[in-house]
Amino acid sequence: xxxxxxxxxxxxxxxxxxxxxxxxxxxxxxxxxxxxxxxxxxxxxxxxxxxxxxxxxxxxxxxxxxxxxxxxxxxxxxxxxxxxxxxxxxxxxxxxxxxxxxxxxxxxxxxxxxxxxxxxxxxxxxxxxxxxxxxxxxxxxxxxxxxxxxxxxxxxxxxxxxxxxxxxxxxxxxxxxxxxxxxxxxxxxxxxxxxxxxxxxxxxxxxxxxxxxxxxxxxxxxxxxxxxxxxxxxxxxxxxxxxxxxxxxxxxxxxxxxxxxxxxxxxxxxxxxxxxxxxxxxxxxxxxxxxxxxxxxxxxxxxxxxxxxxxxxxxxxxxxxxxxxxxxxxxxxxxxxxxxxxxxxxxxxxxxxxxxxxxxxxxxxxxxxxxxxxxxxxxxxxxxxxxxxxxxxxxxxxxx
Amino acid sequence: xxxxxxxxxxxxxxxxxxxxxxxxxxxxxxxxxxxxxxxxxxxxxxxxxxxxxxxxxxxxxxxxxxxxxxxxxxxxxxxxxxxxxxxxxxxxxxxxxxxxxxxxxxxxxxxxxxxxxxxxxxxxxxxxxxxxxxxxxxxxxxxxxxxxxxxxxxxxxxxxxxxxxxxxxxxxxxxxxxxxxxxxxxxxxxxxxxxxxxxxxxxxxxxxxxxxxxxxxxxxxxxxxxxxxxxxxxxxxxxxxxxxxxxxxxxxxxxxxxxxxxxxxxxxxxxxxxxxxxxxxxxxxxxxxxxxxxxxxxxxxxxxxxxxxxxxxxxxxxxxxxxxxxxxxxxxxxxxxxxxxxxxxxxxxxxxxxxxxxxxxxxxxxxxxxxxxxxxxxxxxxxxxxxxxxxxxxxxxxxxxxxxxxxxxxxxxxxxxxxxxxxxxxxxxxxxxxxxxxxxxxxxxxxxxxxxxxxxxxxxxxxxxxxxxxxxxxxxxxxxxxxxxxxxxxxxxxxxxxxxxxxxxxxxxxxxxxxxxxxxxx
Numbered sequence: 001x002x003x004x005x006x007x008x009x010x011x012x013x014x015x016x017x018x019x020x021x022x023x024x025x026x027x028x029x030x031x032x033x034x035x036x037x038x039x040x041x042x043x044x045x046x047x048x049x050x051x052x053x054x055x056x057x058x059x060x061x062x063x064x065x066x067x068x069x070x071x072x073x074x075x076x077x078x079x080x081x082x083x084x085x086x087x088x089x090x091x092x093x094x095x096x097x098x099x100x101x102x103x104x105x106x107x108x109x110x111x112x113x114x115x116x117x118x119x120x121x122x123x124x125x126x127x128x129x130x131x132x133x134x135x136x137x138x139x140x141x142x143x144x145x146x147x148x149x150x151x152x153x154x155x156x157x158x159x160x161x162x163x164x165x166x167x168x169x170x171x172x173x174x175x176x177x178x179x180x181x182x183x184x185x186x187x188x189x190x191x192x193x194x195x196x197x198x199x200x201x202x203x204x205x206x207x208x209x210x211x212x213x214x215x216x217x218x219x220x221x222x223x224x225x226x227x228x229x230x231x232x233x234x235x236x237x238x239x240x241x242x243x244x245x246x247x248x249x250x251x252x253x254x255x256x257x258x259x260x261x262x263x264x265x266x267x268x269x270x271x272x273x274x275x276x277x278x279x280x281x282x283x284x285x286x287x288x289x290x291x292x293x294x295x296x297x298x299x300x301x302x303x304x305x306x307x308x309x310x311x312x313x314x315x316x317x318x319x320x321x322x323x324x325x326x327x328x329x330x331x332x333x334x335x336x337x338x339x340x341x342x343x344x345x346x347x348x349x350x351x352x353x354x355x356x357x358x359x360x361x362x363x364x365x366x367x368x369x370x371x372x373x374x375x376x377x378x379x380x381x382x383x384x385x386x387x388x389x390x391x392x393x394x395x396x397x398x399x400x
Numbered sequence: 401x402x403x404x405x406x407x408x409x410x411x412x413x414x415x416x417x418x419x420x421x422x423x424x425x426x427x428x429x430x431x432x433x434x435x436x437x438x439x440x441x442x443x444x445x446x447x448x449x450x451x452x453x454x455x456x457x458x459x460x461x462x463x464x465x466x467x468x469x470x471x472x473x474x475x476x477x478x479x480x481x482x483x484x485x486x487x488x489x490x491x492x493x494x495x496x497x498x499x500x501x502x503x504x505x506x507x508x509x510x511x512x513x514x515x516x517x518x519x520x521x522x523x524x525x526x527x528x529x530x531x532x533x534x535x536x537x538x539x540x541x542x543x544x545x546x547x548x549x550x551x552x553x554x555x556x557x558x559x560x561x562x563x564x565x566x567x568x569x570x571x572x573x574x575x576x577x578x579x580x581x582x583x584x585x586x587x588x589x590x591x592x593x594x595x596x597x598x599x600x601x602x603x604x605x606x607x608x609x610x611x612x613x614x615x616x617x618x619x620x621x622x623x624x625x626x627x628x629x630x631x632x633x634x635x636x637x638x639x640x641x642x643x644x645x646x647x648x649x650x651x652x653x654x655x656x657x658x659x660x661x662x663x664x665x666x667x668x669x670x671x672x673x674x675x676x677x678x679x680x681x682x683x684x685x686x687x688x689x690x691x692x693x694x695x696x697x698x699x700x701x702x703x704x705x706x707x708x709x710x711x712x713x714x715x716x717x718x719x720x721x722x723x724x725x726x727x728x729x730x731x732x733x734x735x736x737x738x739x740x741x742x743x744x745x746x747x748x749x750x751x752x753x754x755x756x757x758x759x760x761x762x763x764x765x766x767x768x769x770x771x772x773x774x775x776x777x778x779x780x781x782x783x784x785x786x787x788x789x790x791x792x793x794x795x796x797x798x799x800x801x802x803x804x805x806x807x808x809x810x811x812x813x814x815x816x817x818x819x820x821x822x823x824x825x826x827x828x829x830x831x832x833x834x835x836x837x838x839x840x841x842x843x844x845x846x847x848x849x850x851x852x853x854x855x856x857x858x859x860x861x862x863x864x865x866x867x868x869x870x871x872x873x874x875x876x877x878x879x880x881x882x883x884x885x886x887x888x889x890x891x892x893x894x895x896x897x898x899x900x901x902x903x904x905x906x907x908x909x910x911x912x913x914x915x916x917x918x919x920x921x922x
Binding site (some may be wrong): 023024025026027028030032034053055056057058071098100101103128130156159 | 728729730731732733737738740741742743744745747748749750753754840843
């Protein structure tokens with residue numbers, strides 16, 4: 001009894017000394033890798049760029065003042081694939097690259113056009129990385145360039161890109177997951193948000209990085225991918241919003257309509273969509289897309305007094321009509337120009353009519369481009385703000 | 401050691417070997433010789449012959465300091481010496497009878513017939529009286545003990561609630577209890593523990609409410625104690641605990657009579673020990689350790705809220721440093737990006753791994769706390785200044801310790817002080833070190849393993865047969881209203897069922913106040 005007890009304690013204690021702390025790694029020994037950039041490398045390989053935090057340049061204590069030093073630096077190296085490139089890259093990195101906090105992935109446009117299918121396994125296989133990642137195609141440039149653009153507000157440009165994406169009502173850090181789901185299913189073609197290098201002030205050549213008009217990253221639509229994950233084309237920002245709305249991912253949207261005597265704008269905050277597929281007997285497919293939104297009236301530059309419900313519903317109607325036309329245009333453009341089901345309508349059939357889907361899924365993209373898609377919009381203005389008519393109009397000019 | 405014992409035996413051997421049971425002699429001088437021999441080398445032993453009728457007829461003896469000599473003089477000496485032996489009403493009285501029946505009006509008097517009883521009586525502060533020619537002696541109660549005033553207990557302070565606390569005199573303490581329960585159902589069973597100290601111990605309970613089997617258990621466990629002396633109730637606690645190797649206290653102690661009474665009303669049993677203000681209460685549950693007196697003296701909504709805060713602080717005090725170490729060294733993925741960046745910025749340049757940093761800081765904190773308690777009050781504040789300056793600021797500025805670690809250790813320290821029972825807090829502090837080491841070796845897995853082991857241990861503990869985690873494990877839904885929250889008092893209709901007693905009902909139903917009730921009555 002006594003002997004076995006001592007033996008037991010001995011075993012327990014030995015754990016303390018022989019465990020060796022496998023993956024124990026101090027923060028000071030890790031290079032926090034915030035963003036990855038993928039570009040075409042030498043000899044058909046990949047070029048990996050990374051954005052790494054410089055902890056000692058992050059101000060932890062108030063005061064201090066002085067000039068702001070950059071809180072990050074970028075590093076890049078080529079290789080046959082990611083791991084090979086990383087090995088080359090680690091040769092100039094004194095700390096082990098730590099991917100657990102990688103928030104953003106950038107792809108150069110050329111790289112995306114070459115196809116992503118044979119490259120990205122590292123992003124899902126490693127237990128260290130998170131799938132909650134934002135992902136962008138850098139329009140007309142390389143990922144390496146995009147990483148270099150410091151943001152004046154955020155200490156890390158990668159975080160800035162992510163926040164811009166969230167602010168614009170987009171997918172945010174679910175973008176990569178979204179891409180994976182689409183890449184994995186038969187009735188859904190992936191899209192990836194597009195970012196471009198822009199300038200702070202419109203129509204003005206951007207100055208130096210720390211001037212008043214620095215170059216900035218700007219969300220600029222979405223890239224359309226085909227079944228082999230090759231980038232085929234691009235949607236602009238407006239079309240991107242419509243795409244997200246149909247997919248039910250949009251979080252925020254401003255609609256402005258031209259009126260006879262002045263524009264009006266609403267900001268929608270409660271946005272939803274519902275897709276109803278109808279398969280007729282001769283396998284003709286029809287979709288009805290119900291788009292709903294609730295929001296506040298932001299601007300009404302005409303003399304309409306929206307305190308009267310009649311006027312408000314008229315205004316609502318014209319918003320609905322305008323929006324319906326716009327979204328319908330986008331849907332038609334996608335059908336005609338790309339012929340790729342980036343809305344995921346095939347998956348809707350898959351969910352609702354799993355039996356029919358078995359026959360439909362072969363050559364779905366062709367069927368998608370021939371399908372009849374009707375968009376219906378239902379908007380509600382819940383708040384009209386502080387005044388009925390615009391205060392800039394005289395009493396006599398106000399329409400009741 | 402052996403030699404010492406031998407010498408001691410030799411000394412006593414001057415006395416007859418079994419003097420204890422020997423009956424008193426009728427010859428006064430023999431008795432006197434005997435007593436002198438028993439109390440040899442006791443400078444506080446006072447023996448005083450009194451001459452009545454011209455010869456030594458009576459001998460008084462007592463221990464100086466334990467006896468109220470002034471009263472003794474007034475009641476006994478003056479009448480005897482100045483007025484002589486009062487003449488009886490006709491019957492022939494022995495002097496003893498006269499003393500016993502005529503002189504002592506209120507003072508309790510006991511007649512004893514052997515040395516043992518006589519000596520015991522004197523040792524507890526009584527005055528012994530022997531009379532020439534008689535084989536019985538008297539033990540008269542003239543006790544006077546020096547005692548502290550009744551003060552507010554320093555360890556259990558309240559904002560609202562009674563301010564009296566126990567002191568070192570057991571009679572005062574039992575009086576404080578009796579004053580609160582004016583019923584003969586409050587029982588105080590007296591016993592003596594300690595070969596030499598002969599400390600009086602009282603088992604307090606309320607008849608009918610305290611379960612009989614619990615009482616039996618308390619009596620038998622107390623009866624089994626054999627020890628030379630008892631200086632504090634902790635001595636007893638260690639003998640009657642269920643699991644002596646657990647770091648967690650299984651017996652509650654308190655300085656407050658109101659806490660004792662509140663527990664007696666729930667069916668528990670208190671053990672009051674002489675010469676210490678700390679009474680023991682059995683059985684104790686884990687949740688008792690997290691309940692403060694004030695929980696019952698403030699409105700229930702507020703105290704429920706405070707209890708939640710206390711539970712969160714409890715978890716913080718147990719896990720925060722280990723979680724910090726585990727997350728920063730093993731699972732930095734789990735920290736939000738911006739937080740991780742600022743933590744890593746703060747850790748930049750710190751030469752130690754964070755587990756060492758945490759252990760050192762915790763060690764220093766414990767040292768500061770210990771020094772603060774032991775030092776005289778005037779110096780104590782100096783310790784805190786030095787501690788705050790040296791550890792709080794200088795260490796961070798010198799880059800030896802990171803600022804987040806100081807925050808973590810300080811938060812943990814504060815959290816551990818928010819636990820109402822001091823000895824539960826100390827248990828948690830020790831467990832915290834174990835957790836810290838586990839976290840340093842295995843990361844989050846270590847914390848989980850530690851937590852599971854701790855839970856298994858706690859659930860297995862018993863305090864006088866009551867599971868330590870009741871009423872959560874085993875779950876007794878009816879008793880939960882005084883665990884996670886403190887329900888309104890009119891909902892405490894029954895006594896807690898995990899302590900089974902006969903008299904279950906506490907408050908009749910239907911006492912929830914509502915204005916409508918009043919209107920109906922009128």
